[in-house]
Structures are given as structure tokens and as C-alpha cells.
Amino acid sequence: MAVIYGLATSLRNFLYNRKIFKSVRFDFPVISIGNLSAGGTGKSPHIEYLIFHLQYIYKVATLSRGYGRTSHGFFLADENSTASQIGDEPRQFKKKFPETIVSVCEDRVLGVPKILHHRPDADVLLLDDAFQHRSIRAGLSVLLTEYSNRFTQDDLLPVGWLREAKSNYHRADIIIVTKCPLNITKQEQEKIIAEIKPFSYQKVYFSTIQYAPLYSFYEVLIKSELSKEVDVLLVCGIAKHEQLKSYLESKVRNVYVREYSDHHRFDRYDLETIRETFNNLGDTRKIIVTTEKDAARLEEQMNWFSENKIEIFVQPIAVTFIGDDGDRFNKDVLSYIEHIRSKQVGNRQL
DSSP states (O other): OHHHHHHHHHHHHHHHHTTSSOOBOOSSOEEEEEESBSSOSOHHHHHHHHHHHHTTTSOEEEEEOOTTOSOOSOEEOOTTOOHHHHOHHHHHHHHHOTTSEEEEOSOHHHHHHHHHHHOTTOOEEEEETOTTOTTBOOSEEEEEEETTBOGGGOOBTTTSSBSSOGGGGGGOSEEEEESOOTTOOHHHHHHHHHHHOOOTTOEEEEEEEEEOOEEESSOTTOEEOOOTTOEEEEEEOSSOOHHHHHHHHTTSSEEEEEEOOTTOOOOHHHHHHHHHHHHTTOSSSEEEEEEHHHHHHHGGGHHHHHHTTOOEEEEOEEEEESTTHHHHHHHHHHHHHHHHHHHOOTTTOO
């Protein structure tokens, strides 16, 4: 099966490489954030990192597929857009960064000019999970690979997590090794760089995940400190939850996991099951913890949780870079944006 999958993706890439399939490039700053694997590398927090650092200089726009949404075609989000309409990650972006232009479209080539038409004030576009979407040639391509499951050590689906052959990393301009331990040494970083074998035009950076205090599902201002007197039911529908589980285990008495598939849409049966599992934990101090991505979908069921008096908190995460990698990465991004903006003539010729 992996051989067949590999042949199919290799043929597609061959057709793009030979320009039989065409890639569109826009005279506008377009940054792609993606990976070679099927998920779990931390795309959303890295997009949020870019939004956070760029929002005070530029008008930032994002374009996602909007996986799992009920709408179709191009959709420009507002503050009232739900996860059902735009997908959980775009909803998360809009909720955390309301001034950001958030949009979804299955066809990225169609989506980009739609954004520029509806929001001509956009200065830079972040393409979410677009490394495989070769119909658009991003001006700056950022490839993420997870520290504990680097693409160099992975295999094609369904044997491993890779969506295409690892040799295709050559298309990236920047490679970020994500979810690194905070105490990663320079020697280990150099070893990983040697393992990746970046081309002369590629740069390799290292980032890690940091966990902020929990906040209430009902009211963001109400926070909760974790302690060894608390049992946690972790409700999550994300690609990989092991790192979050390990973090919670270091903070609380017990962690129980109610796991769902990535982007899972919670129905009433799921809610009743969550309540039953939560009640069966006993009479100890207990809370439900979920991710921001899951909270974007669960908020459509907020009234149910409130009516059933279930205490639920959201675990926010953020990306930080190791050492001075953040400063160097930021400089690369800003240099690219300013280079493209300096070349723009008139009203953004597409």
C-alpha cells in the first residue's frame, strides 16, 4: 500500500516538476506553513506565532482549507463564524486574533485572489497546511518536522506518517524542527541538521511548545492552576496528544484520556459519553481539560456543558524558539515580506 501511495505522489510531483501541471505564483507576500507528514507537527501554533509577530506591522491574512466545515467554496470569516462554517483551526485563529483576516477555500488558487478582492488591505498571506498544494508556489515555504518523529526517520502512509517522499523536503526554504525539549543541546541540534542535510538555500531552526495557564471554557478571564489534588479528563480530537498528556501528568494527580480522531465533530452521544466518563472518576476534585482546537468545535455545545454544570478548561499552547533561532527566523520572514512588497507595482498584479 505504501508503495502505491508513494508512486501516486511521486507521479504528481513529477508532473509539477516538469511543469506539465502548472503552479501559480502571486506578486504578493505568500508564506506557506506545512509539513511532509499527516499531522502533529504544530502547524496551528506556528501560524499563530507568525500572526502574533506580524500583526503590529502588517495586515495579516490566513487561508486554510477549512477541514470538516459544512460550508463550501470561499468563505471570509467574521467574529461570529463557527467551527462548523469555517473549520476548527480557522475559528481558533479568528477568536484569538480578531483583527486577522481569516478565510477558507478548498481551491487555494481561487482563494488568494478572492482575499485580495474582498480585503485589499491585506499585506501578507499565510497559507495553512499548503506544502502539498503545489498549484500555488508560495514565495516562502516553511516546512515543519516533529523532533520525536522527524521526516528523515519516517515512512510513507500507511506504514508511517509521510504524505509524500521525504526527498521532497528540497521544496522548503526554511525547515523548523518542532516540539523540541527545552534543554536540547547545540551538539544535538548540529546532529539533527546533519541528518536533514539541508541544501545551501535552506535554513534549519528549532522550536518548542510552551503551555500557558488553563482558562475557563465559559469565561477566558477565569483561570485554573493545576495541582496534585486534581484529576483530569483530557478530551481531545487532535493528531497527537502524547506531549500534552505528559505535561498534564507532571502537574496533576491522574490524567484520563477521552480520545477522538483529528477534527472530530462532537455530537450528543459524544457529550453524554464524556459526562459519564467524567462522573465515573469519583468524588475527587476533577476537571475536564481540552485543547484550543477542540474548544473551537465544542463551543457550539457550550450551553449543554453549562446546563450540566461540567467544569471544563482549555489548555493554550504557544511556540517559542530555541536560543536565538526566533530572532533569525523573524528576520528571514520580514526580509522576504519587504523584498516582495518593494517589487509590487500599482494595484497588485496577479
